[in-house]
Amino acid sequence: MSASALQVARTGLDAQDTRMRVISNNLANVNTTAFKRDRANFATLAYQDMRIAGQQNTSQNNYATGLNLGTGVQIQSTSREESQGTLDTTGNAFDLAVQGEGYFQVLLPTGQFAYTRAGNFSLSAQGEIQTSDGYPVQPAITIPQGSTSVTVGSDGTVSAVPSSGGNAVQIGQITMATFPNAQGLQAIGGNMLQETTASGTAQIGTPGVQGVGTIKQGALETSNVNIVTELVDMIECQRAYEINSKMISSVDDMLKNANQTL
Known part of the structure:
Protein backbone atom coordinates (compact mmCIF):
# COMPACT_ATOMS: atom_id res chain seq x y z
CA MET A 1 0.00 0.00 0.00
CA SER A 2 2.78 2.41 0.92
CA ALA A 3 4.72 1.78 -2.29
CA SER A 4 1.55 2.41 -4.30
CA ALA A 5 0.87 5.64 -2.42
CA LEU A 6 4.38 6.86 -3.23
CA GLN A 7 3.82 6.14 -6.91
CA VAL A 8 0.48 7.96 -6.95
CA ALA A 9 2.01 11.01 -5.25
CA ARG A 10 4.88 10.97 -7.74
CA THR A 11 2.45 11.15 -10.67
CA GLY A 12 0.83 14.14 -8.95
CA LEU A 13 4.20 15.90 -8.76
CA ASP A 14 4.89 15.23 -12.44
CA ALA A 15 1.45 16.47 -13.50
CA GLN A 16 1.64 19.67 -11.46
CA ASP A 17 5.16 20.34 -12.71
CA THR A 18 3.87 20.09 -16.29
CA ARG A 19 0.92 22.33 -15.48
CA MET A 20 3.28 24.93 -14.00
CA ARG A 21 5.25 24.86 -17.25
CA VAL A 22 2.05 25.61 -19.19
CA ILE A 23 1.22 28.51 -16.85
CA SER A 24 4.78 29.80 -17.10
CA ASN A 25 4.58 29.82 -20.89
CA ASN A 26 1.29 31.75 -20.74
CA LEU A 27 2.80 34.42 -18.51
CA ALA A 28 5.96 34.61 -20.63
CA ASN A 29 3.81 35.40 -23.68
CA VAL A 30 1.52 37.94 -22.04
CA ASN A 31 2.78 40.60 -24.46
CA THR A 32 3.07 38.37 -27.54
CA THR A 33 0.89 39.58 -30.40
CA ALA A 34 -2.29 37.45 -30.79
CA PHE A 35 -0.99 34.75 -28.42
CA LYS A 36 -3.65 32.29 -27.22
CA ARG A 37 -3.26 30.88 -23.72
CA ASP A 38 -3.02 27.14 -23.13
CA ARG A 39 -4.83 25.15 -20.47
CA ALA A 40 -3.58 21.84 -19.07
CA ASN A 41 -6.15 19.03 -18.99
CA PHE A 42 -5.81 16.26 -16.41
CA ALA A 43 -6.87 12.62 -16.67
CA THR A 44 -6.76 9.67 -14.28
CA LEU A 45 -4.37 6.81 -14.90
CA ALA A 46 -5.63 3.23 -15.11
CA TYR A 47 -7.46 1.81 -12.10
CA GLN A 48 -6.62 -1.45 -10.34
CA ASP A 49 -9.85 -3.41 -9.90
CA MET A 50 -9.38 -5.33 -6.65
CA ARG A 51 -13.07 -6.19 -6.60
CA ILE A 52 -15.65 -5.47 -9.29
CA ALA A 53 -19.11 -4.25 -8.38
CA GLY A 54 -21.61 -7.04 -8.95
CA GLN A 55 -18.98 -9.72 -8.51
CA GLN A 56 -20.28 -12.79 -6.68
CA ASN A 57 -19.57 -12.73 -2.94
CA THR A 58 -21.23 -15.97 -1.85
CA SER A 59 -23.38 -18.45 -3.65
CA GLN A 60 -26.36 -16.14 -3.22
CA ASN A 61 -24.93 -12.62 -2.83
CA ASN A 62 -23.06 -10.13 -5.02
CA TYR A 63 -20.93 -7.19 -4.00
CA ALA A 64 -22.94 -3.96 -4.16
CA THR A 65 -19.84 -1.83 -4.64
CA GLY A 66 -16.41 -2.46 -6.05
CA LEU A 67 -12.91 -1.88 -4.74
CA ASN A 68 -11.07 0.22 -7.31
CA LEU A 69 -7.69 1.77 -6.55
CA GLY A 70 -6.47 4.64 -8.67
CA THR A 71 -2.86 4.70 -9.83
CA GLY A 72 -2.48 8.46 -10.18
CA VAL A 73 -2.91 11.31 -12.63
CA GLN A 74 -1.44 12.51 -15.88
CA ILE A 75 -1.62 15.53 -18.18
CA GLN A 76 -3.94 14.33 -20.92
CA SER A 77 -3.56 17.30 -23.26
CA THR A 78 -3.27 21.05 -23.53
CA SER A 79 -6.10 23.11 -24.99
CA ARG A 80 -5.59 26.43 -26.72
CA GLU A 81 -8.22 28.97 -25.73
CA GLU A 82 -9.31 30.78 -28.89
CA SER A 83 -11.05 33.72 -27.22
CA GLN A 84 -10.57 37.10 -28.91
CA GLY A 85 -7.79 39.31 -27.58
CA THR A 86 -8.35 43.04 -27.26
CA GLU A 221 -4.69 41.75 -31.48
CA THR A 222 -3.14 41.41 -28.05
CA SER A 223 -2.61 38.22 -26.07
CA ASN A 224 -5.70 36.77 -24.38
CA VAL A 225 -3.68 35.91 -21.27
CA ASN A 226 -5.21 37.29 -18.06
CA ILE A 227 -2.42 37.83 -15.55
CA VAL A 228 -4.74 37.57 -12.53
CA THR A 229 -6.14 34.23 -13.74
CA GLU A 230 -2.66 32.86 -14.36
CA LEU A 231 -1.44 33.94 -10.92
CA VAL A 232 -4.40 32.25 -9.25
CA ASP A 233 -3.71 29.08 -11.27
CA MET A 234 -0.03 29.30 -10.33
CA ILE A 235 -0.82 29.48 -6.60
CA GLU A 236 -3.27 26.58 -6.90
CA CYS A 237 -0.66 24.54 -8.77
CA GLN A 238 1.98 25.32 -6.16
CA ARG A 239 -0.33 24.23 -3.32
CA ALA A 240 -1.18 20.98 -5.12
CA TYR A 241 2.53 20.31 -5.63
CA GLU A 242 3.19 20.92 -1.94
CA ILE A 243 0.39 18.53 -0.92
CA ASN A 244 1.81 15.77 -3.12
CA SER A 245 5.26 16.41 -1.65
CA LYS A 246 3.74 16.19 1.83
CA MET A 247 2.14 12.87 0.86
CA ILE A 248 5.54 11.44 -0.07
CA SER A 249 7.00 12.62 3.25
CA SER A 250 4.08 11.13 5.18
CA VAL A 251 4.34 7.76 3.44
CA ASP A 252 8.09 7.77 4.05
CA ASP A 253 7.46 8.34 7.77
CA MET A 254 4.96 5.45 7.77
CA LEU A 255 7.56 3.15 6.20
CA LYS A 256 10.17 4.17 8.76
CA ASN A 257 7.74 3.54 11.59
CA ALA A 258 6.85 0.12 10.16
CA ASN A 259 10.52 -0.84 9.86
CA GLN A 260 11.28 0.25 13.43
CA THR A 261 8.22 -1.52 14.82
CA LEU A 262 8.78 -4.78 12.99
Whole structure:
Protein backbone atom coordinates (compact mmCIF):
# COMPACT_ATOMS: atom_id res chain seq x y z
CA MET A 1 0.00 0.00 0.00
CA SER A 2 2.78 2.41 0.92
CA ALA A 3 4.72 1.78 -2.29
CA SER A 4 1.55 2.41 -4.30
CA ALA A 5 0.87 5.64 -2.42
CA LEU A 6 4.38 6.86 -3.23
CA GLN A 7 3.82 6.14 -6.91
CA VAL A 8 0.48 7.96 -6.95
CA ALA A 9 2.01 11.01 -5.25
CA ARG A 10 4.88 10.97 -7.74
CA THR A 11 2.45 11.15 -10.67
CA GLY A 12 0.83 14.14 -8.95
CA LEU A 13 4.20 15.90 -8.76
CA ASP A 14 4.89 15.23 -12.44
CA ALA A 15 1.45 16.47 -13.50
CA GLN A 16 1.64 19.67 -11.46
CA ASP A 17 5.16 20.34 -12.71
CA THR A 18 3.87 20.09 -16.29
CA ARG A 19 0.92 22.33 -15.48
CA MET A 20 3.28 24.93 -14.00
CA ARG A 21 5.25 24.86 -17.25
CA VAL A 22 2.05 25.61 -19.19
CA ILE A 23 1.22 28.51 -16.85
CA SER A 24 4.78 29.80 -17.10
CA ASN A 25 4.58 29.82 -20.89
CA ASN A 26 1.29 31.75 -20.74
CA LEU A 27 2.80 34.42 -18.51
CA ALA A 28 5.96 34.61 -20.63
CA ASN A 29 3.81 35.40 -23.68
CA VAL A 30 1.52 37.94 -22.04
CA ASN A 31 2.78 40.60 -24.46
CA THR A 32 3.07 38.37 -27.54
CA THR A 33 0.89 39.58 -30.40
CA ALA A 34 -2.29 37.45 -30.79
CA PHE A 35 -0.99 34.75 -28.42
CA LYS A 36 -3.65 32.29 -27.22
CA ARG A 37 -3.26 30.88 -23.72
CA ASP A 38 -3.02 27.14 -23.13
CA ARG A 39 -4.83 25.15 -20.47
CA ALA A 40 -3.58 21.84 -19.07
CA ASN A 41 -6.15 19.03 -18.99
CA PHE A 42 -5.81 16.26 -16.41
CA ALA A 43 -6.87 12.62 -16.67
CA THR A 44 -6.76 9.67 -14.28
CA LEU A 45 -4.37 6.81 -14.90
CA ALA A 46 -5.63 3.23 -15.11
CA TYR A 47 -7.46 1.81 -12.10
CA GLN A 48 -6.62 -1.45 -10.34
CA ASP A 49 -9.85 -3.41 -9.90
CA MET A 50 -9.38 -5.33 -6.65
CA ARG A 51 -13.07 -6.19 -6.60
CA ILE A 52 -15.65 -5.47 -9.29
CA ALA A 53 -19.11 -4.25 -8.38
CA GLY A 54 -21.61 -7.04 -8.95
CA GLN A 55 -18.98 -9.72 -8.51
CA GLN A 56 -20.28 -12.79 -6.68
CA ASN A 57 -19.57 -12.73 -2.94
CA THR A 58 -21.23 -15.97 -1.85
CA SER A 59 -23.38 -18.45 -3.65
CA GLN A 60 -26.36 -16.14 -3.22
CA ASN A 61 -24.93 -12.62 -2.83
CA ASN A 62 -23.06 -10.13 -5.02
CA TYR A 63 -20.93 -7.19 -4.00
CA ALA A 64 -22.94 -3.96 -4.16
CA THR A 65 -19.84 -1.83 -4.64
CA GLY A 66 -16.41 -2.46 -6.05
CA LEU A 67 -12.91 -1.88 -4.74
CA ASN A 68 -11.07 0.22 -7.31
CA LEU A 69 -7.69 1.77 -6.55
CA GLY A 70 -6.47 4.64 -8.67
CA THR A 71 -2.86 4.70 -9.83
CA GLY A 72 -2.48 8.46 -10.18
CA VAL A 73 -2.91 11.31 -12.63
CA GLN A 74 -1.44 12.51 -15.88
CA ILE A 75 -1.62 15.53 -18.18
CA GLN A 76 -3.94 14.33 -20.92
CA SER A 77 -3.56 17.30 -23.26
CA THR A 78 -3.27 21.05 -23.53
CA SER A 79 -6.10 23.11 -24.99
CA ARG A 80 -5.59 26.43 -26.72
CA GLU A 81 -8.22 28.97 -25.73
CA GLU A 82 -9.31 30.78 -28.89
CA SER A 83 -11.05 33.72 -27.22
CA GLN A 84 -10.57 37.10 -28.91
CA GLY A 85 -7.79 39.31 -27.58
CA THR A 86 -8.35 43.04 -27.26
CA LEU A 87 -7.33 45.26 -30.17
CA ASP A 88 -4.48 47.70 -29.68
CA THR A 89 -4.49 50.63 -32.11
CA THR A 90 -1.04 51.28 -33.57
CA GLY A 91 -1.73 53.47 -36.61
CA ASN A 92 0.72 51.42 -38.70
CA ALA A 93 -0.76 50.71 -42.14
CA PHE A 94 0.71 47.20 -42.19
CA ASP A 95 -0.54 46.19 -38.74
CA LEU A 96 -3.65 44.06 -39.26
CA ALA A 97 -5.89 42.59 -36.57
CA VAL A 98 -8.40 39.77 -37.04
CA GLN A 99 -11.82 40.29 -35.49
CA GLY A 100 -13.55 36.93 -35.24
CA GLU A 101 -12.45 33.58 -36.63
CA GLY A 102 -9.65 33.06 -39.10
CA TYR A 103 -5.92 33.05 -39.67
CA PHE A 104 -3.56 34.76 -42.08
CA GLN A 105 -1.81 32.31 -44.39
CA VAL A 106 1.96 32.57 -44.89
CA LEU A 107 4.49 30.61 -46.92
CA LEU A 108 7.41 28.99 -45.10
CA PRO A 109 10.86 28.45 -46.69
CA THR A 110 10.04 24.73 -46.83
CA GLY A 111 7.19 25.45 -49.23
CA GLN A 112 4.57 24.56 -46.61
CA PHE A 113 1.85 26.87 -45.41
CA ALA A 114 1.60 28.16 -41.85
CA TYR A 115 -1.16 30.14 -40.19
CA THR A 116 -1.07 33.05 -37.76
CA ARG A 117 -3.24 35.72 -36.19
CA ALA A 118 -0.24 37.97 -35.56
CA GLY A 119 -0.71 40.70 -38.15
CA ASN A 120 2.40 42.78 -37.43
CA PHE A 121 3.46 42.76 -41.07
CA SER A 122 6.06 44.77 -42.98
CA LEU A 123 7.34 45.15 -46.53
CA SER A 124 10.23 43.28 -48.11
CA ALA A 125 12.81 45.04 -50.28
CA GLN A 126 10.61 44.13 -53.27
CA GLY A 127 7.51 45.63 -51.64
CA GLU A 128 5.91 42.27 -50.76
CA ILE A 129 3.85 42.06 -47.55
CA GLN A 130 5.59 39.68 -45.14
CA THR A 131 5.76 38.67 -41.48
CA SER A 132 8.40 40.02 -39.14
CA ASP A 133 10.38 36.81 -39.82
CA GLY A 134 10.30 37.45 -43.57
CA TYR A 135 7.63 34.91 -44.56
CA PRO A 136 5.41 36.23 -47.39
CA VAL A 137 1.68 36.48 -46.83
CA GLN A 138 -0.40 34.32 -49.16
CA PRO A 139 -1.76 35.09 -51.66
CA ALA A 140 1.27 37.26 -52.35
CA ILE A 141 0.62 41.00 -52.40
CA THR A 142 3.22 43.46 -53.67
CA ILE A 143 2.90 47.18 -53.01
CA PRO A 144 3.93 49.19 -56.11
CA GLN A 145 7.05 51.29 -55.73
CA GLY A 146 6.28 54.86 -54.71
CA SER A 147 2.70 54.30 -53.58
CA THR A 148 1.62 57.18 -51.34
CA SER A 149 -0.87 55.27 -49.18
CA VAL A 150 -2.05 51.72 -48.63
CA THR A 151 -5.54 50.82 -47.42
CA VAL A 152 -6.73 47.41 -46.26
CA GLY A 153 -10.50 47.06 -46.05
CA SER A 154 -12.37 44.98 -43.51
CA ASP A 155 -13.01 42.49 -46.33
CA GLY A 156 -9.27 42.14 -47.03
CA THR A 157 -9.12 44.25 -50.21
CA VAL A 158 -5.75 46.00 -50.50
CA SER A 159 -5.68 49.33 -52.32
CA ALA A 160 -2.91 51.84 -52.95
CA VAL A 161 -2.63 55.30 -54.44
CA PRO A 162 -0.03 55.17 -57.26
CA SER A 163 2.95 57.49 -57.25
CA SER A 164 1.45 59.41 -60.18
CA GLY A 165 -1.53 60.34 -58.01
CA GLY A 166 -5.21 59.87 -58.68
CA ASN A 167 -7.61 57.41 -57.12
CA ALA A 168 -6.63 54.36 -55.12
CA VAL A 169 -6.30 51.16 -57.14
CA GLN A 170 -6.99 47.68 -55.80
CA ILE A 171 -3.76 45.69 -55.91
CA GLY A 172 -4.63 42.51 -54.00
CA GLN A 173 -6.95 40.55 -51.78
CA ILE A 174 -6.07 39.13 -48.38
CA THR A 175 -7.85 35.85 -47.71
CA MET A 176 -8.12 34.01 -44.42
CA ALA A 177 -8.12 30.37 -43.39
CA THR A 178 -10.55 28.67 -41.02
CA PHE A 179 -10.52 25.08 -39.80
CA PRO A 180 -13.17 22.56 -38.72
CA ASN A 181 -11.17 22.05 -35.51
CA ALA A 182 -8.82 24.94 -34.79
CA GLN A 183 -7.80 23.23 -31.53
CA GLY A 184 -6.07 20.60 -33.66
CA LEU A 185 -3.57 23.05 -35.17
CA GLN A 186 0.03 22.43 -34.18
CA ALA A 187 2.04 25.32 -32.73
CA ILE A 188 5.51 25.51 -34.31
CA GLY A 189 6.76 28.72 -32.65
CA GLY A 190 7.12 32.22 -34.00
CA ASN A 191 3.34 32.79 -33.64
CA MET A 192 2.82 30.13 -36.31
CA LEU A 193 0.48 27.16 -36.48
CA GLN A 194 0.38 24.30 -38.94
CA GLU A 195 -2.42 22.12 -40.24
CA THR A 196 -2.76 18.57 -38.92
CA THR A 197 -5.12 15.69 -39.58
CA ALA A 198 -6.93 16.64 -36.37
CA SER A 199 -7.48 20.27 -37.45
CA GLY A 200 -8.90 19.34 -40.83
CA THR A 201 -8.09 21.00 -44.14
CA ALA A 202 -7.79 24.77 -44.29
CA GLN A 203 -10.85 26.45 -45.73
CA ILE A 204 -9.83 29.67 -47.50
CA GLY A 205 -12.39 32.44 -47.55
CA THR A 206 -12.93 36.17 -47.87
CA PRO A 207 -12.95 38.14 -44.60
CA GLY A 208 -16.47 38.91 -43.43
CA VAL A 209 -18.08 36.18 -45.54
CA GLN A 210 -19.66 32.95 -44.23
CA GLY A 211 -18.41 33.28 -40.66
CA VAL A 212 -14.87 34.38 -41.49
CA GLY A 213 -13.63 37.25 -39.32
CA THR A 214 -12.96 40.75 -40.55
CA ILE A 215 -9.72 42.73 -40.69
CA LYS A 216 -8.98 45.98 -38.90
CA GLN A 217 -6.09 48.00 -40.31
CA GLY A 218 -3.77 49.93 -38.01
CA ALA A 219 -4.35 47.64 -35.03
CA LEU A 220 -2.96 44.45 -33.49
CA GLU A 221 -4.69 41.75 -31.48
CA THR A 222 -3.14 41.41 -28.05
CA SER A 223 -2.61 38.22 -26.07
CA ASN A 224 -5.70 36.77 -24.38
CA VAL A 225 -3.68 35.91 -21.27
CA ASN A 226 -5.21 37.29 -18.06
CA ILE A 227 -2.42 37.83 -15.55
CA VAL A 228 -4.74 37.57 -12.53
CA THR A 229 -6.14 34.23 -13.74
CA GLU A 230 -2.66 32.86 -14.36
CA LEU A 231 -1.44 33.94 -10.92
CA VAL A 232 -4.40 32.25 -9.25
CA ASP A 233 -3.71 29.08 -11.27
CA MET A 234 -0.03 29.30 -10.33
CA ILE A 235 -0.82 29.48 -6.60
CA GLU A 236 -3.27 26.58 -6.90
CA CYS A 237 -0.66 24.54 -8.77
CA GLN A 238 1.98 25.32 -6.16
CA ARG A 239 -0.33 24.23 -3.32
CA ALA A 240 -1.18 20.98 -5.12
CA TYR A 241 2.53 20.31 -5.63
CA GLU A 242 3.19 20.92 -1.94
CA ILE A 243 0.39 18.53 -0.92
CA ASN A 244 1.81 15.77 -3.12
CA SER A 245 5.26 16.41 -1.65
CA LYS A 246 3.74 16.19 1.83
CA MET A 247 2.14 12.87 0.86
CA ILE A 248 5.54 11.44 -0.07
CA SER A 249 7.00 12.62 3.25
CA SER A 250 4.08 11.13 5.18
CA VAL A 251 4.34 7.76 3.44
CA ASP A 252 8.09 7.77 4.05
CA ASP A 253 7.46 8.34 7.77
CA MET A 254 4.96 5.45 7.77
CA LEU A 255 7.56 3.15 6.20
CA LYS A 256 10.17 4.17 8.76
CA ASN A 257 7.74 3.54 11.59
CA ALA A 258 6.85 0.12 10.16
CA ASN A 259 10.52 -0.84 9.86
CA GLN A 260 11.28 0.25 13.43
CA THR A 261 8.22 -1.52 14.82
CA LEU A 262 8.78 -4.78 12.99
